[in-house]
Amino acid sequence: MNTERPADALIDLAQEFRDALRQSVYVLRRLDAHAELSSAQLGVLKMALDGGARVGEIARDLGVKVPSATEQIIRLERAGLLRREADPDDSRAVRVLATAEGRAAIELADRRRNERIAAILATLGRDERDAISAALPVFHKINRSITP
């Protein structure tokens, strides 16, 4: 006998999903712990590659307000990882560009983190990796649905 209405099953899945979200925060903290670049900084810096980006674009992409992005940008600029310059098309705007050091820092930080995760993924069974692989796009889709 089915005592569970469909709605309840959805709520249960939602609860599990939320638990996974919460865990993700802890995992990301661990991953950031002894790193030279935090995930937040890495996110900003990556936007500054390939022709750079405007401050507002960076903020939008990272899901934060403009002042928060400015703060990170200033910090990274002081560290010599990116530079700011006036946007030639719009003097109100500021273009943010990664320096050579910035690019090197991204490369290093990304590689270290990816290798650490990859080592864990390597211990999984093929079916487990497939499960992750199949879920990531859906995960992405769900996350996009949650707007401010």
Added chain:
Amino acid sequence: MNTERPADALIDLAQEFRDALRQSVYVLRRLDAHAELSSAQLGVLKMALDGGARVGEIARDLGVKVPSATEQIIRLERAGLLRREADPDDSRAVRVLATAEGRAAIELADRRRNERIAAILATLGRDERDAISAALPVFHKINRSITP
């Protein structure tokens, strides 16, 4: 021709996984945004149900250091959502217990968040929900592998 060695495929999956982690942080921020209780507080408060928990247990379970747990506990105590009392078995320890208001707050906060997620899950196809469902345990397993 297969130009991709297995190791590269793992690194790629690791990168995608990391992107998902990063997004999770943003999602959780959105979810917390106008909530009466933050996710961090909700986590602490949930540990204080069913006979309560010691400060150290709470910290361990939530993946933070003891002083961080203490801080949350004090905040929640001031809000009247939990109370602290001496552990009868060990006078060094402190037992943390949710009050009736605390239990009500958990119930409300959980319900609101779960309903919001469930509404999004409801828009997915069955195969997409299945993908999420299958991946969550693996996700959990990976997260447990990443230790400080």
Added chain:
DNA sequence: GTTCATACTTAGGAAGCCTAATAGTTAGGA
């Protein structure tokens, strides 16, 4: 050429987390 909108910065503040130092309690060995 005002006026309104846009882009960013500055200022101030809150939430969370951390380490180091402290106080009190327990437990174990001389």
Added chain:
DNA sequence: TCCTAACTATTAGGCTTCCTAAGTATGAAC
């Protein structure tokens, strides 16, 4: 017994990241 080492929690101080509100400068539109 008593002394020391280990453990539990709190306090103090500091960092990061985020936010809102207010200010400056530029662009666009009438």
